[in-house]
Amino acid sequence: MTDLVVDNVQKWLGGLQILSGASFTAERGRIVALLGASGSGKTTLLRCIAGLEQPEIGVIRIGGTSVLDDRAKIALPPEQRQIGLVFQSYALWPHRTVFENVAYGLKLRKVGASEIKAKVEAILEKLGLAHLAARYPDQLSGGQQQRVAICRALVYEPKVLLLDEPLSNLDAKLREEARFWIRKLILDLKICAIMVTHDQAEALAIADQVLLLKGGSIVQSGTPLDIYSRPETFYAADFMGTNNVLSGRLVGASGGDSAIDCAGLSLPGVWRDREAPADPEAVRAVIRMEAISVSPEPCADSAPFDVEGCIYLGEKWEYRLKRGDLRLRAQGHEPLSATVAHCRIPASATWLYNP
Amino acid sequence: MSLAAQAPRFRATVILTLFVMVAAPAALIIYQSFLSAPFFDESARISLEAYEFILTDPEFYRALWTTTLYAVGMVVVAVPLGGLLAFLITRTDLKGRGWLEPLVLVPMFLSSIVLAFGYTVAVGPSGFVTIAFRSVFGAAPWSIYTLPGIILIGGLSHVPTVYLYVASAMRRLPSDLEEAARAAGASIWRVSLDVTLPMVLPALVFSAALNLLLGFETFGIPLVLGDPNGILVLTTYIYKVNTIFGAPTYQVMAAVTVFLILITLPLVFIQRRLLRHARRFAAVGGKGARTNLLKLGGTGQVIALSIIGLWLLVSVVLPVGGVILRAFVENWGEGVRLSEQLTLANFQRVLELPSLSRGIINTILLAAVGGALAVAFYLLVGLAGHRNHGRTGTLLDYSVLIPRALPGLIVGLAFFWLFLFVPFLVPLRTTLFSLLIAYIIVGLSYGLRIIQATLLQVAPELEESARTAGATTFRTWRDVVIPLVRPGLAGAWAMIMIVFLREYATGVYLMSAGTEVIGSLMVSLLTSGAMDQIAALSFISILLTAIGLTLAMRLGAKIHD
Secondary structure, eight states, X not given: OEEEEEEEEEEEETTEEEEEEEEEEXXXXXXXXXXXXXXXXXXHHHHXXXXXXXXXXXXEEETTEEEXXXXXXXXXXXXXXOEEEEXXXXXXXXXXXXXXXXXXXXXXXXXXXXXXXXXXXXXXXXXXXXXXXXXXXXXXXXXXXXXXXXXXXXXXXXXXXXXXXXXXXXXXXXXXXXXXXXXXXXHHHTOEEEEEESOHHHHHHHOSEXXXXXXXXXXXXXXXXXXXXXXXXXXXXXHSSOEEEEEEEEESXXXXXEEXXXXXEXXXXXXXXXXXXXXXXXXXXEEEGGGOEEESSOOTTOEEEEEEEEEEOSSSEEEEEEETTEEEEEEESSOOOSSEEEEEOOGGGOEXXXX | OOGGGSSHHHHHHHHHHHHHHHHHHHHHHHHHHTBSSOTTSTTOOBOSHHHHHHHHOHHHHHHHHHXXXXXXXXXXXXXXXHHHHHHHHHHBOOTTHHHHHHHHHHHHHSOHHHXXXXXXXXXXXXXXXHHHHHHHHSOOXXXXXXXXXXXXXXXXXXXXXXXXXXXXXXXHSOHHHHHHHHHTTOOHHHHIIIXXXXXXXXXXXXXXXXXXXXXXXXXXHHHHHHGGGTOOOHHHHHHHHHHHHTSOOHHHHHHHHHHHHHHHHHHHHHHHHHHHHHHHHHTTOOOOOOOOOBOOHHHHHHHHHHHHHHHHIIIIIHHHHHHHHHHTOSOOOTTOOGGGOOOSXXXXXXXXXXXXXXXXXXXXXXXXXXXHHHHHHHHHHHHHHTTOOSHHHHHHHHHHHHHHTSOHHHHHXXXXXXXXXXXXXXXXXXXXXXXXXXXXXXXXXXXXXXXXXXXXXXXXXXXXXXXXXXXXXXXXXXXXXXXXXXXXXXXXXXXXXXXXXXXXXXHHHHOOTTOOOHHHHHHHHHHHTOHHHHHHHHHHHHHHHHHHHHHHHHTTOOOOO
């Protein structure tokens, strides 16, 4: 069942359009990540779903109920939308204990005291917080506060769980753990979850579906695998991963065997843009850093490059390579001792796009 | 449109009520100024007589000129001195700055009628200090009943207002800005001149504008000190105009008020713009405890402490000491030993006079209970304006500005008229209710500012998370916002209590038999020259303020902006 429908949501701030027609759907037991750079409108979109912002145009349905419909003049306030929202800052009420924070949503729904106690205790138990029920938020660590915030948003079984950068206030180690257990929790509970993040690794790790936003609209939507390995626009390709971006001239058809001429070299590649080439004189190539293999000895299809430098990064080395005016970044597990290295750039990894 | 769209009916009702409370008295004044007689007189008709009268009255021009001199003079005295005190106390290693700070603020909490009376009995022509000085040196070379005397005293008593704004700007100044200048090679005094001063300049300019406004609205000091030599400012001109005519001349009072508003309203708007500008500067703030205070050195300490000591002597010790001494003696003069004259007779007389003893009880009631009611009202207004960016928010903004352009005397006068004019209000005029309403309007901008600052401390997500959990706007206010601001409300109550305790001008016209208040009683006793009773009442007023301040400190009220 489709629990969330967002259709053509548009919002202006003064004369500036910050959401320009975002549409997507989300289902129970699936996690959708809204991924984008700052200013892409991802948080605004989430707040529109929550009812904290009012878009001028658009339709939003939660659990089959219209909560926003500009034509029918429906705009339900947040409290009538059956949602749970986890804030970036967690927003735990400092004057209430952990138990009272979590119980509040149930109290508002006029649930009996004994049932409140049972439900709150059950969810605190599930997230390993049972022993903290009587504490106040300022007596908890950041990770504990985050789990309380998630309990508070989940305990009354909302139709949709919204998470606004839920991991950004955790330190790196906790964050990697949280990616795992949050995904497991949501799948276990079979709820529909929407998460806002600017961190692509987080989106890829947690979500079933990633929506990449730019300038208030969705650039591409797909599974994490699709988004990372089959980007359909230059923006999407460049946003994900660590890349070499080359500008040049398109040679050959936009079908199988294309190539890009840049800095006096011709690199074979594949046309990946969803549009046909607009101007063959100006196209871009995106090559993921990890797609380039570098070896001290020449091999089939390899080309020699000057080694400008090697940077040690702990788990790997980053190579700075140069051939004429063409500069590349690549990686490997050994430092390059010679002044010349041989690079193999597979045609299938040289993705060509309209700029 | 975000959350602001919620609970619109509540917001509109509260804001419209406030607007009516503010606009009705102002409108009545303007209406009255265009009548030929008091508005309840049947022969009254539309006319410009009142304006003709004042525009041909040399007394009016003299009062206007005196008021301007007074306001400007006050700024010239108060701003440099307040800035200097703020600098010494917040930015240097001055000894004893911890306990000096509350002392510096004392004149702000006392009603200016008490202060002015204190000066009269201390350094007036037959004041304690004057007599003592004369008995030693043969003559006393000062006279406080002159315009320079009045300006100096007015300026000194407004130093705390400047101090508050400048000190808070200096505290908010991020220390890295100064450290950057020091690292670039500037000496510590150069830094003060090149970095600190320009950064607090908006606060200095703002407090200058504020004092200019307060100068135009001043009443107590010129009333007490200017009257003996016939020096009038606009407010005392309004107050005295009845005696000149020998009959109530409401239209003339109203016309002068309109002139006064034409001066003060632009000042209020200028101030508002300046404050925004000052905030923008202050918002650059980084935190970081300031560790490197300017070292004054031995001589510096002596000079700095002498400046502050002299100011404290003149601004606090003289008037407050004068009041305290005068309250316990009846006779004094050259050759009289004061220690043999100590008596409680002044207080006995005050307690025997029903109007005076009632005045004490009414003042306490209005301050404590009325203060609480006022805070409740400001909270309603504050909530109505809380995260409200709609059209009603703008109306609220302007409603708060209007009373700032009206001195307490005028607010009291306008409400006095209103309670005569509106039929269903007439029976309430002789109750404390009429005073409470006027006090609420007088304290509006100050009280609302405290409440709004407290409300803004609640992070928006704390409210939003309640909304998404299923709470309505009202429920969110009840369950999240109000519990979180409760400590701030207690502090606000204490501060409003002090404001109401020291208020004297509002009740001048509004009080009636049974609703006397201390401050206004003193104003009317001045005419009869009952100095013994004024002294006793002044002492009680200081005592009540001290109790209020202690309470405020206990409740953690923030005096700082």
